[in-house]
Amino acid sequence: MIINILFFFLLGIIAGSFLNCCLYRLAKKVPLWGRSFCPHCRKKIWNRDLIPLLSFLRLKGNCRFCKKPIGKPYFFIELVTGILFALVFIKYGAFSWFLVRDLFFISTLLLILIFDWRHYLILDKIIWPAFFISLIGNWVLGIVRRGNYRCRVFRRSISVVSSKMGGLG
Numbered sequence: 001m002i003i004n005i006l007f008f009f010l011l012g013i014i015a016g017s018f019l020n021c022c023l024y025r026l027a028k029k030v031p032l033w034g035r036s037f038c039p040h041c042r043k044k045i046w047n048r049d050l051i052p053l054l055s056f057l058r059l060k061g062n063c064r065f066c067k068k069p070i071g072k073p074y075f076f077i078e079l080v081t082g083i084l085f086a087l088v089f090i091k092y093g094a095f096s097w098f099l100v101r102d103l104f105f106i107s108t109l110l111l112i113l114i115f116d117w118r119h120y121l122i123l124d125k126i127i128w129p130a131f132f133i134s135l136i137g138n139w140v141l142g143i144v145r146r147g148n149y150r151c152r153v154f155r156r157s158i159s160v161v162s163s164k165m166g167g168l169g
């Protein structure tokens with residue numbers, strides 16, 4: 001259980017790191033793909049400096065090259081996302097597609113919340129994809145849940161029928 005919680009915490013801080021990247025790039029209107037760079041000197045960040053939380057602590061929150069501060073929010077967004085991911089896992093207690101859906105909801109809501117907080121804007125390019133992914137995701141999960149229920153009912157009726165037949169025989 002502890003290892004699973006740790007796994008979801010780590011997954012959360014990686015997601016938080018991606019959220020930081022999205023928040024910066026959406027604000028600056030630059031493409032979401034491409035290597036991470038320092039917002040001050042624009043030098044590309046080395047792979048070993050991309051480790052969420054740890055790189056921030058090791059470099060004391062400053063850029064390796066220009067030594068300017070990267071900003072504490074980067075660290076806290078990663079930490080909070082990690083904690084929320086771990087809490088969602090604790091709520092479910094095991095892996096399920098509903099857990100994946102909730103992790104997606106949390107990431108999207110954090111993105112909307114922080115972007116709105118910083119820029120007083122809720123972007124259509126976040127809302128619409130999130131809306132359609134949620135709609136399709138919930139529809140598919142509804143089918144999965146109904147499917148599992150039907151399977152269980154079917155299996156139970158088969159076992160009842162076969163036991164009766166066994167009794168008759």
Ligand SMILES: [Zn+2]
Pocket residue numbers: 038039040041042043063064065066067068
């Ligand atoms: Zn720099």
